[in-house]
Amino acid sequence: EPEVTQTPSHQVTQMGQEVILRCVPISNHLYFYWYRQILGQKVEFLVSFYNNEISEKSEIFDDQFSVERPDGSNFTLKIRSTKLEDSAMYFCASKLQPGAGPYEQYFGPGTRLTVT
Amino acid sequence: GIQVEQSPPDLILQEGANSTLRCNFSDSVNNLQWFHQNPWGQLINLFYIPSGTKQNGRLSATTVATERYSLLYISSSQTTDSGVYFCAVVRSNDYKLSFGAGTTVTVRA
Numbered sequence: 001e002p003e004v005t006q007t008p009s010h011q012v013t014q015m016g017q018e019v020i021l022r023c024v025p026i027s028n029h030l031y032f033y034w035y036r037q038i039l040g041q042k043v044e045f046l047v048s049f050y051n052n053e054i055s056e057k058s059e060i061f062d063d064q065f066s067v068e069r070p071d072g073s074n075f076t077l078k079i080r081s082t083k084l085e086d087s088a089m090y091f092c093a094s095k096l097q098p099g100a101g102p103y104e105q106y107f108g109p110g111t112r113l114t115v116t
Numbered sequence: 117g118i119q120v121e122q123s124p125p126d127l128i129l130q131e132g133a134n135s136t137l138r139c140n141f142s143d144s145v146n147n148l149q150w151f152h153q154n155p156w157g158q159l160i161n162l163f164y165i166p167s168g169t170k171q172n173g174r175l176s177a178t179t180v181a182t183e184r185y186s187l188l189y190i191s192s193s194q195t196t197d198s199g200v201y202f203c204a205v206v207r208s209n210d211y212k213l214s215f216g217a218g219t220t221v222t223v224r225a
Binding site: 031033035037042043044045048055056089091093103104105106107109110112 | 147149151156157158159161164202204211212213214215216217218
């Protein structure tokens with residue numbers, strides 16, 4: 001069964017450093033997401049991406065965050081200058097269709113980011 | 117935004133017991149998904165169930181969209197069922213999932 005993959009599974013970085021989290025969505029999916037879960041809290045939406053541009057972003061997704069689809073398979077989240085409060089589990093998700101219809105979202109296993 | 121409330125927040129079960137988790141939401145939805153978060157933090161997709169009833173082994177789920185709630189049933193619970201169960205919905209005409217705060221299930225041997 002096709003699945004969303006994410007690398008690395010765990011990333012440790014120092015405050016102020018840049019990190020890139022990588023995702024490979026399911027191959028025929030068109031709509032992509034990043035979500036974040038701070039330890040002990042619920043999962044929050046960060047950003048959605050379709051047709052090589054951001055469709056929607058949350059208040060959390062400020063100027064230090066960016067997303068990119070550098071080739072036909074990868075989808076990346078970059079954090080320019082990490083802060084302690086960026087420590088969280090980051091989930092990538094994808095869905096088949098871009099519309100607002102009843103389409104299931106498929107989640108990757110997550111990348112645990114620890115900022116020291 | 118849409119409100120997603122899960123109950124109970126915590127549930128302790130003896131192995132073999134049955135349980136019901138509830139998810140209420142405040143607006144009409146076109147997508148509802150149940151997840152199990154395992155000890156490694158991974159979100160395991162249990163059900164995609166915007167309406168109706170589905171079963172998968174010892175787990176089943178029912179969503180009554182018109183009444184804005186969904187139920188997740190765990191039967192004959194096992195210790196491996198322990199973890200946090202999340203309900204997440206997409207409001208109609210929206211694109212993103214909104215998650216509830218989760219129900220933490222502990223199954224004791």
